[in-house]
Amino acid sequence: MSAPTGLSSGIQQIMAMREQIIQRSDLLQQIHAAQGSTANDLAPSSGQGFADTLKAALDGVNAAQGRAESVTDAYQKGEVTDVARVMLARQEAGIAFEATMQVRNRLLSAYQDIMRMGV
Template sequence: MSGPITGIGAGPGAAGGLQQIIALRQQIIERSEALQSIRAPATPDAAPTGPRGTGFADTLKTAVDGVNQTQQRAGAISAAYERGEVTDVAQVMLARQEAGVAFEATLQVRNKLLSAYQDIMRMGV
């Protein structure tokens, strides 16, 4: 975009709102790239770190810590909005939605793990 923004709702604060939207978009792109790099190893024959690689408990703890940080950040942004420090409602709602999705995903993983555990316990020896 090389020129000024014109149109409906393009007042003096529109450029700042546009910059915030662009910044949020860039954050989403960076997180997406980070997730893709985690999902696909850099080389096809990349060996896991350590003698047995990262353990399941460590992976689960890292995931839960990430969800906790997301929820804390959303809570902090919400509190800042309530105090009047943050004026962008979209930023607050995006943080809250991100925390909700992260929690829901964690809950689904827990449900699958519990179901798998129950299936194993029902197996005959």
């Protein structure tokens, strides 16, 4: 007894969707692991000063932007076909840059407040 054609194609679609979900889950786990290592890199140690911590954070943002650019270039060349991977890398870089801008704005505001203080 063979399965009807509609049932067979439905099963194939479900299996293809399952495979996509597994691939995306693996990609998210890789990104999460990379973010975990970045967070550990940014944790201040006892001998690390503010400037070193800030430089490490900026280096992390720069690395995220570099990864996003390389994945985008690979997608444009046809080397990478997963548009979700490209979009995730670009979003990660964008969020990291936006967070950096917010920190810069807060530091500038704090500096201005200190400069307005009377001695």
